[in-house]
Amino acid sequence: DVKVTQSSRYLVKRTGEKVFLECVQDMDHENMFWYRQDPGLGLRLIYFSYDVKMKEKGDIPEGYSVSREKKERFSLILESASTNQTSMYLCASSSGTGDVQPQHFGDGTRLSIL
Amino acid sequence: GQNIDQPTEMTATEGAIVQINCTYQTSGFNGLFWYQQHAGEAPTFLSYNVLDGLEEKGRFSSFLSRSKGYSYLLLKELQMKDSASYLCAASDSNYQLIWGAGTKLIIKP
Numbered sequence: 001d002v003k004v005t006q007s008s009r010y011l012v013k014r015t016g017e018k019v020f021l022e023c024v025q026d027m028d029h030e031n032m033f034w035y036r037q038d039p040g041l042g043l044r045l046i047y048f049s050y051d052v053k054m055k056e057k058g059d060i061p062e063g064y065s066v067s068r069e070k071k072e073r074f075s076l077i078l079e080s081a082s083t084n085q086t087s088m089y090l091c092a093s094s095s096g097t098g099d100v101q102p103q104h105f106g107d108g109t110r111l112s113i114l
Numbered sequence: 115g116q117n118i119d120q121p122t123e124m125t126a127t128e129g130a131i132v133q134i135n136c137t138y139q140t141s142g143f144n145g146l147f148w149y150q151q152h153a154g155e156a157p158t159f160l161s162y163n164v165l166d167g168l169e170e171k172g173r174f175s176s177f178l179s180r181s182k183g184y185s186y187l188l189l190k191e192l193q194m195k196d197s198a199s200y201l202c203a204a205s206d207s208n209y210q211l212i213w214g215a216g217t218k219l220i221i222k223p
Contacts, residue, residue, distance in 0.1 A: 004156075042118060042213030043157075043201070058210075090156065100145050100164070100205050105156035 003027070006091050006106035014114055019078040021109050023091030031094045032074035033103060034058075034066060036087040043090065049074055081113045116140045118214035120202050125220045126155050126192055134187045134217045135201050140208020148187045149201040151216065157201055160187070189219075197221045 007022035007071030015039050031050055035043040035058075047066040063085060067075045074093075078085055084102065088110050092103040117139045126132040138146065145164035149157040163169055163178035163185060165187055175188040199216040206212055 040122075040215055042215045043203075043211075044213075045210065100162065100209060102147060102159040102162060103211070104159070107156045108154075 001050060003106050004091055004093055004106035006089075007093050008109050009035065009107060010110050010112075012112045013078075013081050015081060017078075017081045019081050019113075021076040021078075021089055021091075021111070023074045023076070023093075023106055024072050025074075025093040025104070026072065027093065027095070027104075028071065029095045029104075029114060030071075031096070031101075031103075032068065033092040033094075034064075034074065034076045035090045036060070037090055037108070038087050046076065057106070061081035083113050085111065086113045087111060116204075116206060116212045118202055118204060118212055120214040120217045122215070123218045123220065125222060126189075128192055128194060128221055128223050130192050131188065131190050132192060134189075134202075134218065134219065136146075136185045136187075136202035136214055138183050138185070138202070138204040138212070138214075140204045140206040140212055143180065144205035144207070144209055146176075146178055146205070147187045147203045148185075148213065148223075151199045151201060153198070160200075171184065192221050194221050194223070 003026045011020045033048045034046040065077045091106045093105045094101045120136045147209040148160040151157040201216045202214040203211040
């Protein structure tokens with residue numbers, strides 16, 4: 001089974017802090033994604049990556065950056081955390097390029113910014 | 115614009131059948147996914163349809179009509195453990211997923 005592991009289930013940070021969310025997958029997947037999930041809204045794509053050192057902006061990249069130095073690891077960075085970034089953050093991975101494969105999700109990080 | 119619509123909440127009885135509908139509008143289309151998400155847990159993949167018709171997987175079936183921009187997830191012989199949110203997501207021309215807000219399914223004994 002695919003395993004996507006997010007470093008923290010719950011995280012509390014203060015406004016203005018730099019926050020790192022880590023995600024590791026163990027199935028050698030090329031594609032990795034970061035979403036945020038808020039009540040009443042669908043999953044919104046923040047950033048994604050199709051290869052090592054490669055990144056693409058999703059629908060809501062403002063205030064975030066990412067890093068993919070190794071194939072199995074995709075990090076989300078909140079440069080200067082703000083209260084409107086309080087949310088559930090989900091990491092996902094999938095195999096293949098240019099075709100459609102299901103995404104496999106981690107358990108999520110519930111981030112609170114005070 | 116791109117859009118996915120699905121009901122916010124549905125209630126059904128244990129042992130019964132429920133159909134969760136999803137309509138989509140996307141720039142291009144490369145298939146439709148259904149995911150299940152229990153409260154506080156990760157979404158898990160249920161089904162993928164790219165051709166018109168019904169795909170059956172045990173108690174769960176998924177239907178797609180590309181001409182109508184419509185899909186449904188059919189759950190039979192409902193069990194209490196089926197209480198969860200069901201997420202519909204369409205793959206657009208760039209193979210990006212457009213997600214619905216999810217349908218919270220409540221199963222009553």
